[in-house]
Amino acid sequence: MALVGNLKDLKLPNLIQLNCMEKNESKLTIEHSGKYGSIYFQNGQIVHAEFDPDIGKEALFRLLGLDDGKFKVEIAVRPPIVSITDNWSNLMLEGLHQFDTLHSSDTAKEKKIISMLLNVKGVKRAAFVTMDGDPLYAAFDDRESFRSAAFSIYEIDRISRLLHLDEVKLISLVINKIRVVLSKIGQDITYIEFDARHQLDTILPYVERILTGDA
C-alpha cells in the first residue's frame, strides 16, 4: 500500500531519511502546482530524481525547496536509471545549504519567487528584470528578451494611463511557440516563459498566487 500525504505535514527531508534508513526500494512522487517530480531509492541511497526539466541532483535540490505538495511513496519500484551516486546524507546537506543560501541573500525574495515559478508546470525560464531591461535575478542571460520586456511594460503602462485603467496585472505574448508572461512587481518586472501550449487561463491562477505571495 502506498503512503500518501502532503509536504506541509511531513517534510521532504524526513521522507528521504525514512526511505534511506529503511533501505527501501521505492519511488517518492511529489505533485506541486500541477507539476510532478520523483525521487527513487535503492539500497539505502537516493539513486535517481527527476523534476521537469531537470534530472539528477539538480532535480533533487529543486524538490528540496518545496514546502507544499502532495506526495506518494510506492514500495518495490525500481529506478528507470541511476542519475545520482552521492551519499544521501551528503546530498541532503548540500541541498539544504543551497536552499539556505538562496533564502538569506539580499535578493532572497526574488530568488524564492523564481524558484516557485520554475516549479509551475510548463514554465521554461523565469527572471526578475529592472525597468531598464537589465537582469536583477535570472538563471539565464537573454538581454534582448529582458529589454523587449521592459519596453513592452513601458508601452502598456502608457496605455493604462491613457484609458484610465489601474496598473496592468500582466501581459501575455505568444511568439514562436513560447508564451512570454510579463508582470510588474513594484518597480521590477517578472519575466516568465511558458510552452505556448499552456493556456493563459490555466497558468494565470498559479502565477498570480506566487506573485502576490499567496502560494
Next chain:
Amino acid sequence: MDDRLQNILTLDSVEGVVILSHTGEMLNRKGLDQYKSEMPELTKRLMRVITLYRNYKWPVKEIEIVWRDTRIIGIADEIFILLAFCRNNASFPLIRMTLNVSLAAIKADRKTQKMLKKMKNVKVNHLRTGDLDEWEINLISKLL
C-alpha cells in the same frame, strides 16, 4: 468585415472590437465609443510592442493584456491585428476562438483582398526614433 466584428461584439462581456492593419491603421471599430479619441495613441503604443518583437525576436501571434477588471485579447498575423476589449468575467476561450475564426474569414473576404492590394507597398516604421521618448530610445538602442 462589419458583420464579423459585430458578431464578436455580441459575445458576453465583450465591450468593443478593433481591427488594425500592420501599418497601424484602424480599419474598423465596433463599440468603445468612450475611447474613440484615445484610439490613435493606443494603436501607436500597441504597434510598437508588436513591431519590436517582430524586428528583434519573432512575430507576435497573440497578445493579452490583463487589468483588474478589463482584458484586451488580440490575435495577430502578418497583416492584421484583431483586438477584443472585454470585462474580466468573459469567456476567454470562446472569445479567442471567435477572434481566430473571424480573422480568417475577414482575410478571405473579397473586399479585404482589394484593401490588401492597396496596402501592399505601404511601409510604416512604428519604432522611428523621432516619435519615441528618451526612455524608449534608450531601451531600443540597447537592442541594436
